[in-house]
Amino acid sequence: MATLSSNMTRSSSTDSSALSNILVGAAVEDDGVSGRMPLSTPPTSVNDNDSIDSAKSHVHALNPVEEETSRRPKRARTGLSTYNVKSLLDAQEQAGSSRSRNASGLTGRTLVDEEDDGAFLGKKDVDSTPMGWEPTELPPRPAKVQRRPSVKDRVKKAASKVVGSVLGKRGRDAMEAGKRKLGMGEVEESPKQSKILKELDMGPKGVLDELDLSDDEFAMPPPRPAKRAKIEDDDTAMKLSKPTAPPLKIYDGKRMKKWQREGLYVGQNAGMDPTKKGGRKKLQKQRPGTAGSDGTGTSEANETQVDDSKTDDTKQTDSKAESERTFMTLPMFNYLDKTRDFTIPFDIYAPTLRKGDEKPKDWTKVNKNRLVGEAKEIWEREKLPNSVCVCASPAAGEQGCEEDCLNRIMQYECTDDNCRLPAEACSNRAFSELAARMKKGGSFDVGVEVIKTSNRGFGVRSCRTYSPGQIIMEYTGEIVTEGECQRRMREEYTDKQCYYLMELERGFIIDGTKGSRARFINHSCSPNCEVRMVRVDNTPRMAVFAGENGVMTGEELTYDYNFDNFGASKQVCHCGAADCRGFLSKRLNANERKKMAKEENERKRKAAEEAQKNAESEARKKRAQTDRGANWRGWVAVDDPETKERLKAEKKEREENEKNSTRAKRLAARRQSLPAAGTAEKPAVLKKKNSSRRKTTHLEPKPTEEEAITGAEDTSLTKSTSLTNTETRTISNGSKFHEELDDRPSTALAHTSISTIVRKTEVSISTTETQEDEAPLIDLAPSAIETEQLAPLKPVNTTMTEISRPTSQGTEASAAPSKHVEAAKSGLSRTASKGKEALKSVGEAFKNSFRGGSVSSGSGAPKLKQSTLSFGKAN
Numbered sequence: 001m002a003t004l005s006s007n008m009t010r011s012s013s014t015d016s017s018a019l020s021n022i023l024v025g026a027a028v029e030d031d032g033v034s035g036r037m038p039l040s041t042p043p044t045s046v047n048d049n050d051s052i053d054s055a056k057s058h059v060h061a062l063n064p065v066e067e068e069t070s071r072r073p074k075r076a077r078t079g080l081s082t083y084n085v086k087s088l089l090d091a092q093e094q095a096g097s098s099r100s101r102n103a104s105g106l107t108g109r110t111l112v113d114e115e116d117d118g119a120f121l122g123k124k125d126v127d128s129t130p131m132g133w134e135p136t137e138l139p140p141r142p143a144k145v146q147r148r149p150s151v152k153d154r155v156k157k158a159a160s161k162v163v164g165s166v167l168g169k170r171g172r173d174a175m176e177a178g179k180r181k182l183g184m185g186e187v188e189e190s191p192k193q194s195k196i197l198k199e200l201d202m203g204p205k206g207v208l209d210e211l212d213l214s215d216d217e218f219a220m221p222p223p224r225p226a227k228r229a230k231i232e233d234d235d236t237a238m239k240l241s242k243p244t245a246p247p248l249k250i251y252d253g254k255r256m257k258k259w260q261r262e263g264l265y266v267g268q269n270a271g272m273d274p275t276k277k278g279g280r281k282k283l284q285k286q287r288p289g290t291a292g293s294d295g296t297g298t299s300e301a302n303e304t305q306v307d308d309s310k311t312d313d314t315k316q317t318d319s320k321a322e323s324e325r326t327f328m329t330l331p332m333f334n335y336l337d338k339t340r341d342f343t344i345p346f347d348i349y350a351p352t353l354r355k356g357d358e359k360p361k362d363w364t365k366v367n368k369n370r371l372v373g374e375a376k377e378i379w380e381r382e383k384l385p386n387s388v389c390v391c392a393s394p395a396a397g398e399q400g401c402e403e404d405c406l407n408r409i410m411q412y413e414c415t416d417d418n419c420r421l422p423a424e425a426c427s428n429r430a431f432s433e434l435a436a437r438m439k440k441g442g443s444f445d446v447g448v449e450v451i452k453t454s455n456r457g458f459g460v461r462s463c464r465t466y467s468p469g470q471i472i473m474e475y476t477g478e479i480v481t482e483g484e485c486q487r488r489m490r491e492e493y494t495d496k497q498c499y500y501l502m503e504l505e506r507g508f509i510i511d512g513t514k515g516s517r518a519r520f521i522n523h524s525c526s527p528n529c530e531v532r533m534v535r536v537d538n539t540p541r542m543a544v545f546a547g548e549n550g551v552m553t554g555e556e557l558t559y560d561y562n563f564d565n566f567g568a569s570k571q572v573c574h575c576g577a578a579d580c581r582g583f584l585s586k587r588l589n590a591n592e593r594k595k596m597a598k599e600e601n602e603r604k605r606k607a608a609e610e611a612q613k614n615a616e617s618e619a620r621k622k623r624a625q626t627d628r629g630a631n632w633r634g635w636v637a638v639d640d641p642e643t644k645e646r647l648k649a650e651k652k653e654r655e656e657n658e659k660n661s662t663r664a665k666r667l668a669a670r671r672q673s674l675p676a677a678g679t680a681e682k683p684a685v686l687k688k689k690n691s692s693r694r695k696t697t698h699l700e701p702k703p704t705e706e707e708a709i710t711g712a713e714d715t716s717l718t719k720s721t722s723l724t725n726t727e728t729r730t731i732s733n734g735s736k737f738h739e740e741l742d743d744r745p746s747t748a749l750a751h752t753s754i755s756t757i758v759r760k761t762e763v764s765i766s767t768t769e770t771q772e773d774e775a776p777l778i779d780l781a782p783s784a785i786e787t788e789q790l791a792p793l794k795p796v797n798t799t800m801t802e803i804s805r806p807t808s809q810g811t812e813a814s815a816a817p818s819k820h821v822e823a824a825k826s827g828l829s830r831t832a833s834k835g836k837e838a839l840k841s842v843g844e845a846f847k848n849s850f851r852g853g854s855v856s857s858g859s860g861a862p863k864l865k866q867s868t869l870s871f872g873k874a875n
């Protein structure tokens with residue numbers, strides 16, 4: 001067994017810190033090198049597997065068998081004990097637990113403590129080893145171990161480079177002084193800066209307290225210089241600093257919207273929502289009167305020049321729009337489980353078709369017009385001579401061939417043959433612009449896509465912005481004659497819901513069934529596009545142009561179909577415009593609109609009347625149903641003889657019952673107690689001479705159902721019955737009123753009397769007229785009318801005087817009714833039931849007497865004197 005020496009050695013085979021095999025009390029005899037004392041160095045690192053396994057090695061060392069297998073150098077192994085490094089590590093941890101760890105996660109401290117200025121492992125540390133030995137003598141101080149500088153050290157070093165001579169002095173005062181010394185000048189501290197400096201100043205060991213923290217370091221990093229911004233001289237710098245925007249055009253003294261030529265969202269501002277109708281208006285409000293180029297090419301020089309003319313206002317608006325452009329915030333976690341609507345910022349929204357979006361079937365895309373059949377021959381014969389425009393060269397930065405260009409007015413596109421201006425200075429070359437765009441062929445250049453709408457089939461959406469009047473796409477298809485078009489409609493398209501026919505010019509029609517995307521453009525009464533014909537190289541072509549407000553990215557393209565409806569049926573319009581005409585119909589001029597409005601009003605009035613009538617009849621039906629009561633069994637066909645029989649029997653039974661009822665008996669008794677007709681005393685009112693006329697009107701309830709049924713069989717009888725009953729009922733119910741009437745002509749009175757009889761089922765009006773110079777009349781005494789509790793009724797004398805009326809036939813005509821009146825009088829005076837007949841004849845008499853004679857009044861004309869049918873109170 002090897003003995004332990006008080007000397008500690010390090011394996012000579014190691015010369016790095018990683019090699020930390022610590023040998024204690026090397027056995028000299030096994031060493032092979034007698035008398036040579038090993039160098040004693042402390043372990044330098046515990047980050048060494050071999051070291052960690054040293055305990056194991058120790059065991060091995062004690063075991064000669066195992067020792068054979070060990071790979072350690074024989075010199076180091078033989079008869080040596082090692083430190084239990086693990087224990088040492090534990091001890092070290094305990095001693096220096098408050099110290100910081102290095103990047104490897106371990107303390108980074110060695111047994112040579114920096115704080116102790118490199119002092120060797122002290123007694124305290126050695127005590128903690130389980131070796132059970134005491135160092136008797138400390139070896140000489142070893143050379144300082146080289147180690148990697150810590151982060152802290154490196155920061156300090158960096159700081160020292162910055163502030164140079166002030167290194168070592170702590171505090172900002174010293175730093176400022178140093179900076180002054182270096183000629184860096186005084187720097188004003190911002191509040192944020194001073195706060196951070198204060199924090200860094202804390203404690204005597206503030207690591208960063210000597211760093212120079214100027215305002216620049218807190219500010220946002222400066223924008224990256226443009227790659228090409230290698231500024232040669234001041235002039236170039238000036239030029240580069242100017243933004244390169246498309247030129248602004250001044251129209252009517254107002255600036256208009258700026259339309260750029262590149263990018264999906266050119267000309268659109270942040271904050272606008274192309275999916276909302278008000279978006280564009282809002283945008284225009286924000287930027288009133290801003291103008292822009294029409295999207296056709298202008299030179300860079302022009303752009304710079306026009307930009308110079310930008311007012312401060314425009315610049316401010318631009319910078320505002322710029323500042324509005326914010327990044328979309330990241331979703332917060334607590335929003336993930338909530339569903340809510342949000343608007344995607346306009347420049348993130350990409351109107352692109354997605355997988356699975358419905359695509360039109362039965363569509364053959366044809367991007368060029370094709371002449372079909374007859375059309376070809378006629379087409380070639382009808383070539384028109386070319387016109388030439390005389391437009392002057394435009395001023396710098398402007399374009400020529402504007403609104404007053406002859407070619408434009410004549411619907412000709414300018415070409416090198418008919419226009420003297422160079423292409424880039426001419427604004428009337430829409431189709432050539434379109435051709436250039438289509439040649440590029442990118443989705444931005446094509447600029448539209450076909451989408452499925454909710455209620456109008458397919459439609460077309462813009463994938464970019466278009467300036468007002470800018471060409472969007474050509475309407476192409478097969479060019480056919482009118483005859484061929486008719487034939488196709490009759491024979492080929494009978495089962496089609498949509499036609500894609502567009503009149504190109506007189507006699508020619510473009511059938512877009514096989515055509516470009518333009519055929520899918522839907523109608524709107526308030527459209528954002530228009531379709532125009534333009535002759536290009538003498539060939540008429542049809543194209544869709546942006547309307548006067550331009551078109552925004554994502555908007556659906558629409559134009560006014562101005563449909564001529566040949567058939568009676570009109571298609572309902574779903575454009576959703578505020579001023580929608582309601583149908584896919586023709587646009588009307590002012591007069592036509594007026595006429596249409598009038599007709600529409602009339603139609604509405606009639607519809608309202610009809611509706612009211614219907615409502616009334618419904619209400620009547622309802623009322624009748626509720627009035628019928630529980631015994632109502634429904635309608636029966638009166639044509640059915642069985643039913644008729646049954647109804648008659650029922651009616652008879654009812655009448656019998658009524659006759660035998662107590663009420664009937666009471667009424668009969670009352671009737672018997674009345675004085676006989678013709679012998680009744682004069683009512684009080686007759687004694688009173690009254691020069692004024694008085695009219696008493698009784699409102700009568702509607703006829704009962706029974707009466708109605710009876711009425712179907714014998715109208716006149718029903719009327720009479722009704723009248724009699726009415727009179728009786730009216731009085732017994734007390735539902736009455738009377739009104740004082742002014743003097744009125746006797747003819748009117750005659751009318752009233754007639755209406756009393758003829759319209760007896762509705763209202764019964766009995767009129768009393770008293771004239772001083774005439775015979776006494778029978779009337780109700782006022783007291784009787786006003787009395788609440790009426791005395792028992794008695795038949796009263798019905799006196800009717802002769803009625804004379806002014807007719808062309810003279811007195812003969814008036815004599816006729818008087819006969820009937822007499823008859824009625826006698827009838828009435830007998831019994832109440834016979835009175836019905838009498839009244840009927842009276843009615844007839846009146847009717848007859850008025851038939852065929854015009855009523856006139858005059859001093860010599862006979863007067864209608866009196867007509868009274870009344871029941872009065874017996875004295």
Ligand SMILES: C[S@@+](CC[C@H](N)C(=O)[O-])C[C@H]1O[C@@H](n2cnc3c(N)ncnc32)[C@H](O)[C@@H]1O
Nearest residue numbers: 456457458498519520521522523572573574575
């Ligand atoms: C030239 S096509 C337009 C493309 C069509 N939506 C499609 O799916 O093929 C015309 C037809 O579209 C429909 N349409 C267009 N605009 C409409 C509107 N504003 N309201 C209702 N239907 C409309 C009508 O059926 C019309 O006959």
